[in-house]
Amino acid sequence: MNKLTTTVFAFAVSSVTALALSGGAMAQEVKGDIKAGQGKIDMCIGCHGIPGYQTAFPEVYKVPKISGQGAAYIASALNAYKTGTRRHPSMRGIAESLSEQDIADVAAFYAAHGVHDGASLPEQPSNKPSAQVEALLQKGACVSCHGTNFAKPIDPSYPKIAGQYADYLFVALKSYKAGAGHGPVGRDNGVMAPLVKQFSNAELKAIAGYLQTLDGGLQTLPERPFR
Incomplete structure (x- = not known):
């Protein structure tokens, strides 16, 4: 890891710990x-x-x-759209209409919808x-x-990002690069933002293409x- 990725990884670990001790709990x-x-996904399907x-x-x-995606991640993403740290007009409108219980229920449904046995995936x-x-993956310390x-x-x-659509991943990575304060689809994230800013858009596209x-x-x- 270079100095930036080492610092960001340390920040990510500390952020996870803080989340577990405070809001995450x-x-x-x-x-x-x-x-x-299942009864709350009409706006999703x-x-x-x-x-x-x-x-x-x-x-x-x-x-x-999103079928088979982790419930905690889905809930985190919906809450980010709801608070505006992820900017996307249609997703924010949907997220704002959901209660905390609604978000938990929708996340649980999609996590189990077409669930893939993680134990059967290769290491x-x-x-x-x-x-x-x-070299790009190592520079970004993505596996960390x-x-x-x-x-x-x-x-x-x-x-989980393996097998995700490359064009979506590319747009998401560019959104972290822009930040929530720039444009209608930016994202604020203290871990991802400094990492993706190391890369050109062509390099981000290459990473996304491989992950797909x-x-x-x-x-x-x-x-x-x-129904």
């Missing part, structure tokens, strides 16, 4: 109900229930696969990156948070629009 008191969550569905704002890209990616991408196979993050509030090729168990599973 409070969040754990709200237990998500999978069955209840129009985008996240259609395989390959694309949005055109702020550019054309596929909406992320190391079977698809090795090119030398260029390997997302796991050596990018599907077993070190903290449940971090996302990996098996991480994320899926987009269609839901019946009328």
